[in-house]
Amino acid sequence: DIQMTQSPSSLSASVGDRVTITCQASQDISNYLNWYQQKPGKAPKLLIYDASNLETGVPSRFSGSGSGTDFTFTISSLQPEDIATYYCQQYDNLLITFGQGTRLEIK
Protein backbone atom coordinates (compact mmCIF):
# COMPACT_ATOMS: atom_id res chain seq x y z
CA ASP A 1 0.00 0.00 0.00
CA ILE A 2 1.05 3.58 -0.59
CA GLN A 3 1.54 5.50 2.65
CA MET A 4 0.69 9.19 2.78
CA THR A 5 2.57 11.23 5.37
CA GLN A 6 0.86 14.55 6.04
CA SER A 7 2.32 17.34 8.13
CA PRO A 8 1.85 19.06 10.39
CA SER A 9 -0.83 17.16 12.28
CA SER A 10 -2.12 20.41 13.72
CA LEU A 11 -1.58 24.05 12.96
CA SER A 12 -2.54 27.33 14.60
CA ALA A 13 -2.54 30.48 12.48
CA SER A 14 -4.00 33.97 12.42
CA VAL A 15 -6.62 35.33 10.06
CA GLY A 16 -4.84 36.56 6.95
CA ASP A 17 -1.87 34.22 7.35
CA ARG A 18 -0.53 32.05 4.58
CA VAL A 19 -0.93 28.41 5.59
CA THR A 20 0.92 25.47 4.06
CA ILE A 21 0.34 21.73 4.55
CA THR A 22 2.53 19.06 3.01
CA CYS A 23 1.84 15.49 2.00
CA GLN A 24 4.50 12.95 1.05
CA ALA A 25 3.77 9.68 -0.72
CA SER A 26 5.80 6.55 -0.06
CA GLN A 27 6.22 6.09 -3.81
CA ASP A 28 5.68 8.03 -7.02
CA ILE A 29 1.98 8.78 -7.52
CA SER A 30 2.38 11.23 -10.41
CA ASN A 31 -0.32 13.85 -9.81
CA TYR A 32 -3.00 11.48 -8.48
CA LEU A 33 -3.43 13.50 -5.31
CA ASN A 34 -6.53 15.23 -3.97
CA TRP A 35 -7.16 17.54 -1.00
CA TYR A 36 -10.30 17.61 1.12
CA GLN A 37 -11.66 19.86 3.84
CA GLN A 38 -13.75 18.46 6.67
CA LYS A 39 -15.62 20.53 9.22
CA PRO A 40 -16.87 18.94 12.47
CA GLY A 41 -19.90 16.74 11.99
CA LYS A 42 -19.82 17.16 8.22
CA ALA A 43 -18.77 15.06 5.25
CA PRO A 44 -15.45 15.86 3.59
CA LYS A 45 -15.50 18.38 0.76
CA LEU A 46 -13.25 18.21 -2.28
CA LEU A 47 -11.05 21.30 -2.70
CA ILE A 48 -8.18 20.36 -5.01
CA TYR A 49 -7.96 17.46 -7.45
CA ASP A 50 -5.08 16.03 -9.44
CA ALA A 51 -2.63 17.93 -7.25
CA SER A 52 -3.29 21.43 -8.52
CA ASN A 53 -6.79 21.79 -9.95
CA LEU A 54 -9.31 23.87 -8.03
CA GLU A 55 -12.72 22.23 -7.74
CA THR A 56 -15.59 24.31 -9.11
CA GLY A 57 -16.93 26.76 -6.57
CA VAL A 58 -13.92 26.58 -4.25
CA PRO A 59 -12.38 29.98 -3.37
CA SER A 60 -9.17 30.83 -5.16
CA ARG A 61 -7.26 31.30 -1.91
CA PHE A 62 -6.92 27.52 -1.89
CA SER A 63 -4.24 26.00 -4.09
CA GLY A 64 -2.18 22.87 -4.51
CA SER A 65 1.09 21.90 -6.13
CA GLY A 66 3.53 19.04 -6.52
CA SER A 67 3.98 15.78 -8.33
CA GLY A 68 5.70 12.48 -7.79
CA THR A 69 6.04 12.07 -4.03
CA ASP A 70 5.88 15.60 -2.61
CA PHE A 71 2.78 17.78 -2.53
CA THR A 72 1.79 21.08 -0.96
CA PHE A 73 -1.60 22.57 -0.09
CA THR A 74 -1.78 26.32 0.54
CA ILE A 75 -4.33 28.77 1.84
CA SER A 76 -3.06 32.17 0.73
CA SER A 77 -4.98 34.21 3.29
CA LEU A 78 -6.62 32.29 6.12
CA GLN A 79 -10.27 33.10 6.77
CA PRO A 80 -12.29 32.20 9.88
CA GLU A 81 -14.45 29.80 7.87
CA ASP A 82 -11.35 27.79 6.91
CA ILE A 83 -11.17 26.25 10.36
CA ALA A 84 -11.37 22.53 9.62
CA THR A 85 -9.31 19.39 9.20
CA TYR A 86 -7.61 18.91 5.85
CA TYR A 87 -6.74 15.57 4.26
CA CYS A 88 -4.68 14.54 1.28
CA GLN A 89 -5.65 11.40 -0.66
CA GLN A 90 -3.84 9.38 -3.30
CA TYR A 91 -5.60 7.35 -5.95
CA ASP A 92 -2.63 6.22 -8.03
CA ASN A 93 -2.91 2.80 -6.44
CA LEU A 94 -6.20 0.91 -6.57
CA LEU A 95 -6.01 0.77 -2.78
CA ILE A 96 -6.76 4.39 -2.00
CA THR A 97 -5.16 5.99 1.03
CA PHE A 98 -5.62 9.23 2.96
CA GLY A 99 -3.13 11.25 4.92
CA GLN A 100 -3.57 11.44 8.68
CA GLY A 101 -5.13 14.89 8.50
CA THR A 102 -4.11 18.39 9.55
CA ARG A 103 -6.28 20.16 12.10
CA LEU A 104 -6.24 23.90 11.46
CA GLU A 105 -7.11 26.32 14.25
CA ILE A 106 -7.29 30.09 14.54
CA LYS A 107 -4.66 31.67 16.77
Next chain:
Amino acid sequence: EVQLVESGGGLVKPGGSLRLSCAASGFTFSSYSMNWVRQAPGKGLEWVSSISSSSSYIYYADSVKGRFTISRDNAKNSLYLQMNSLRAEDTAVYYCARQRGRFDYWGQGTLVTVSS
Protein backbone atom coordinates in the same frame (compact mmCIF):
# COMPACT_ATOMS: atom_id res chain seq x y z
CA GLU B 1 -28.53 18.07 -7.88
CA VAL B 2 -26.31 15.16 -6.94
CA GLN B 3 -27.40 13.46 -3.73
CA LEU B 4 -26.04 10.48 -1.85
CA VAL B 5 -28.00 9.29 1.16
CA GLU B 6 -26.68 6.53 3.39
CA SER B 7 -28.83 4.39 5.65
CA GLY B 8 -28.66 1.18 7.63
CA GLY B 9 -26.34 2.17 10.43
CA GLY B 10 -27.00 1.33 14.05
CA LEU B 11 -25.86 -0.56 17.11
CA VAL B 12 -24.69 -4.14 16.60
CA LYS B 13 -22.92 -6.64 18.82
CA PRO B 14 -19.40 -7.87 18.08
CA GLY B 15 -19.57 -10.68 15.56
CA GLY B 16 -22.82 -9.38 14.16
CA SER B 17 -23.76 -8.17 10.70
CA LEU B 18 -25.15 -5.02 9.17
CA ARG B 19 -25.97 -3.89 5.64
CA LEU B 20 -25.47 -0.28 4.66
CA SER B 21 -27.19 1.32 1.70
CA CYS B 22 -26.45 4.46 -0.28
CA ALA B 23 -29.22 5.88 -2.46
CA ALA B 24 -27.96 8.01 -5.33
CA SER B 25 -29.83 10.62 -7.34
CA GLY B 26 -29.16 13.55 -9.64
CA PHE B 27 -26.62 11.80 -11.87
CA THR B 28 -26.19 8.72 -14.04
CA PHE B 29 -25.28 6.29 -11.28
CA SER B 30 -24.28 3.50 -13.65
CA SER B 31 -21.48 5.64 -15.12
CA TYR B 32 -19.46 6.09 -11.94
CA SER B 33 -17.30 4.07 -9.62
CA MET B 34 -18.43 4.30 -6.03
CA ASN B 35 -16.67 4.00 -2.70
CA TRP B 36 -17.18 3.55 1.00
CA VAL B 37 -15.03 5.59 3.38
CA ARG B 38 -15.24 5.44 7.17
CA GLN B 39 -14.20 7.61 10.07
CA ALA B 40 -13.85 6.27 13.58
CA PRO B 41 -14.79 8.70 16.37
CA GLY B 42 -12.15 11.42 16.62
CA LYS B 43 -10.00 9.78 13.95
CA GLY B 44 -9.11 10.39 10.31
CA LEU B 45 -10.61 9.13 7.08
CA GLU B 46 -10.10 5.50 6.08
CA TRP B 47 -10.97 4.20 2.63
CA VAL B 48 -12.92 0.93 2.91
CA SER B 49 -13.90 -0.31 -0.54
CA SER B 50 -14.52 0.63 -4.14
CA ILE B 51 -16.61 -0.80 -6.96
CA SER B 52 -16.44 0.08 -10.64
CA SER B 53 -19.45 1.25 -12.61
CA SER B 54 -20.36 -2.23 -13.87
CA SER B 55 -19.17 -4.08 -10.77
CA SER B 56 -16.30 -5.59 -12.75
CA TYR B 57 -13.62 -4.30 -10.40
CA ILE B 58 -13.91 -4.43 -6.64
CA TYR B 59 -11.24 -3.56 -4.06
CA TYR B 60 -11.07 -3.63 -0.28
CA ALA B 61 -8.83 -2.26 2.42
CA ASP B 62 -6.90 -5.00 4.18
CA SER B 63 -8.73 -4.15 7.42
CA VAL B 64 -12.08 -5.32 6.02
CA LYS B 65 -11.13 -7.86 3.37
CA GLY B 66 -12.98 -11.14 3.84
CA ARG B 67 -15.57 -9.57 6.16
CA PHE B 68 -17.16 -6.79 4.09
CA THR B 69 -18.76 -7.05 0.65
CA ILE B 70 -19.48 -4.08 -1.59
CA SER B 71 -22.16 -4.31 -4.26
CA ARG B 72 -24.40 -2.10 -6.35
CA ASP B 73 -27.69 -2.20 -8.18
CA ASN B 74 -27.58 0.20 -11.09
CA ALA B 75 -31.28 -0.30 -11.79
CA LYS B 76 -32.04 0.96 -8.29
CA ASN B 77 -29.30 3.62 -8.21
CA SER B 78 -28.04 2.07 -5.02
CA LEU B 79 -24.73 1.10 -3.44
CA TYR B 80 -24.42 -1.41 -0.61
CA LEU B 81 -21.94 -2.57 1.99
CA GLN B 82 -22.57 -5.90 3.68
CA MET B 83 -20.58 -6.00 6.90
CA ASN B 84 -20.08 -9.33 8.65
CA SER B 85 -18.04 -10.43 11.66
CA LEU B 86 -18.10 -6.88 12.97
CA ARG B 87 -15.52 -5.79 15.51
CA ALA B 88 -15.34 -2.89 17.94
CA GLU B 89 -12.77 -1.25 15.68
CA ASP B 90 -15.34 -1.09 12.87
CA THR B 91 -17.23 1.55 14.87
CA ALA B 92 -17.31 4.61 12.63
CA VAL B 93 -19.33 6.91 10.47
CA TYR B 94 -19.55 5.33 7.04
CA TYR B 95 -19.71 7.59 3.99
CA CYS B 96 -20.43 6.68 0.40
CA ALA B 97 -18.66 8.76 -2.20
CA ARG B 98 -18.83 9.13 -5.95
CA GLN B 99 -15.51 8.70 -7.71
CA ARG B 100 -14.13 10.10 -10.91
CA GLY B 101 -10.54 9.97 -9.84
CA ARG B 102 -11.36 12.33 -7.03
CA PHE B 103 -14.26 11.79 -4.64
CA ASP B 104 -16.38 14.69 -5.77
CA TYR B 105 -19.63 13.99 -3.93
CA TRP B 106 -20.13 12.46 -0.49
CA GLY B 107 -23.15 11.42 1.50
CA GLN B 108 -23.83 12.69 5.02
CA GLY B 109 -22.74 9.41 6.59
CA THR B 110 -24.35 6.73 8.74
CA LEU B 111 -23.05 5.73 12.16
CA VAL B 112 -22.20 2.12 12.90
CA THR B 113 -21.52 1.25 16.53
CA VAL B 114 -20.18 -2.19 17.41
CA SER B 115 -20.57 -2.81 21.11
CA SER B 116 -21.89 -5.42 23.49
